[in-house]
Amino acid sequence: MFLTKCSNKINFVPINAGKIMNFSFWEKQSLTSPADVTILGSGIVGISTAISVKSARPDLRVKVIDKACVSFGASTKNAGFACFGSVSELLDDIKAMGEEDCAKIVEMRWKGLQLLRSRIPDEVMEYQSCGGLEVFNSDTPAFAYSCFEHIDYCNKFIERTLGLKNCYSKIANTDFRYFHPEMIFNQYEGSLNPVRMIQALTELARKIGVEFVHGLDVSFIQSADKKLICRGDVEIPYKVLCVCTNGFTRQLFEEIEVVPARNQVLITRPIPDLKLNGCFHYDRGYFYFRNYEGRILLGGARNVDFQNEFTMEPGTTPVIQSALEHFLDKIYPGASSMIEHRWSGTLGVGFSKNPICRWQDEYILVGVRLGGMGVAIGSWLGEKLSGYILERI
Ligand SMILES: Cc1cc2nc3c(=O)[nH]c(=O)nc-3n(C[C@H](O)[C@H](O)[C@H](O)COP(=O)(O)OP(=O)(O)OC[C@H]3O[C@@H](n4cnc5c(N)ncnc54)[C@H](O)[C@@H]3O)c2cc1C
Structure with missing residues (x-):
């Protein structure tokens, strides 16, 4: 899809809107009736915002939209x-x-x-x-x-x-x-299991009546008509929109000061009698490791190849993985031959460690840039975003 920018920085005009999805009347009706509050992004921030809004105002219809089936970002990929x-x-x-x-x-x-x-x-x-x-x-x-x-x-x-x-x-x-x-x-x-955390938050949100729509990849926001334009030519109207897309935010608002930063992680097979208790930080947090069910989970090393890791692209690279492997052998000699799985996730960083929480226009609120501590900040930011939304509604 080719996009052309309008004079308003956050409006784009589609040149080729792509293939039209085969929605039933019922699906179309459900998707295109605007919720009172639409939240983009079902990571910890999006779901926490939905829970805070819906708990304070059960009468409001709150909808969370995400392109991925669970979360494409950092909330289920982090180290916990x-x-x-x-x-x-x-x-x-x-x-x-x-x-x-x-x-x-x-x-x-x-x-x-x-x-x-x-x-x-x-x-x-x-x-x-x-x-x-x-x-x-x-x-x-x-x-x-x-x-x-x-x-x-x-x-x-x-x-x-x-x-x-x-x-x-x-x-x-x-x-x-x-x-x-x-x-x-x-x-x-402390430590936790990030997938269990997101599953439980999602369950809680559903229980209090929050709606979830997965599989909608928003290509741009047509703020003049208050519509999200998604791949597949789907248009979702909104009344108030809260954008919680963290490391991916610049695909929608290129002027927002949040830079995508990939983080790579690996985990070993269970190691008998592993002595490793607690969450370990090294080199100002650039390397982090912990014991998960007798395995060593190790991540970070972004500082070894800063420039190439400022990316939204998922994937692992030989440079970072070999730095992690080298470090892994220092934690437990020979552990690099016991690696079972590797992955990456994308977080959002910036010059300031303060998250961004501000109105982008009258109806679009943005809550992003959680750095490497979103597990801790996420619920707090959701509560703050909810306060902003409820003041305006
Ligand atoms: C490998 C790794 C390890 C980490 N370890 C820790 C840790 O141990 N402790 C800690 O506190 N923090 C850690 N973090 C950081 C933490 O995970 C993040 O700060 C936090 O998850 C951010 O949450 P979020 O809801 O803002 O964003 P995300 O979880 O990234 O959610 C954003 C959501 O927006 C969706 N989205 C984006 N663009 C669009 C679009 N155009 N259309 C539709 N949907 C869209 C994505 O699919 C995604 O689900 C780590 C991060 C990574 C990557």
């Missing part, structure tokens, strides 16, 4: 870390944005996790309070020591911001010879 920040990330963020702004971001992550856990029972989404661990390269001890020196400072920051005491502590690393002999433990972080 329920985290809000390691010491090195916190120090980096405070340096970049100051204590006050960093506190706001940490607070939204923590509140988001609490809201998620209040909606979905821990056992349903396999939530485990396993704690987070930051490990350090033993070849660069100065970096590790500078983080150790700031543990007290970070504990005071977290206590002031979240009211949580003694968040970080230094503990001995007896299991990983490659890493520095001491690491930092965050007692309040």
Whole structure:
């Protein structure tokens, strides 16, 4: 399909609208009657927004649209870390944005996790309070020591911001010879199964009356007529639209400051007697690994090939995979010969770690750019988007 831009930045005119779908009258009627609130994207943000709107206003008709059968983005492809920040990330963020702004971001992550856990029972989404661990390269001890020196400072920051005491502590690393002999433990972080999380959120949303339409790939938004134009020549009218397409947002609004960033992950076969407890962060979070049912799940390494990973294309690459394999053998020698599966997902990043939550025009609200902590921020952002929508309706 070729698209031509109109003067209004978010309007496009189709030159070739593609093949017409063979809808029945009933299907057409259901699809083309506009909901009160239409949400584009059925990742954690879209579904959470739908739950927040529908819980506050059960009388409203809320519809969630997605191109994929479950989610094409990051919400079912992520590593399942329920985290809000390691010491090195916190120090980096405070340096970049100051204590006050960093506190706001940490607070939204923590509140988001609490809201998620209040909606979905821990056992349903396999939530485990396993704690987070930051490990350090033993070849660069100065970096590790500078983080150790700031543990007290970070504990005071977290206590002031979240009211949580003694968040970080230094503990001995007896299991990983490659890493520095001491690491930092965050007692309040956890892990979950992202597919179980999305399934449970979807079930909850359906139970309270949210409608889902999967398989509609929106090519452009015709804001003048308040219509979504989908591949297959399907037009969906909307009254209020909330766009939760994260890393894919620039396909619809090229001016929005969110850049797609691919993240690659691998997982091994079960390894007998694997000693690995908790969610591990390394190199300011660029590498992350955890134990899932006796397997090592390892992801990241985007910093090894930054430019090529700023893409919406799914897939794995030899450069990132070999960096991950190399690192995997440092966690557990020989584990690179036990890899069972590899995949990628697309997240949305930008210059700021703050998510975007703003009206694009009178009827289009955008909620995107969750970086690498969408599991934590997603529910919080959904609640915020819902507040914006309910004020306007
Ligand atoms: C590999 C990987 C590991 C990660 N690990 C973690 C982690 O451990 N912890 C953590 O907190 N975060 C992690 N993240 C980040 C987290 O998963 C994301 O921040 C979060 O899932 C974003 O949710 P979302 O709802 O905004 O977007 P998404 O989940 O990407 O949902 C967007 C939805 O929009 C749909 N869509 C897009 N464009 C269109 C269109 N034109 N028409 C119709 N539908 C469309 C997509 O199909 C998709 O379902 C990871 C991300 C990746 C990729």
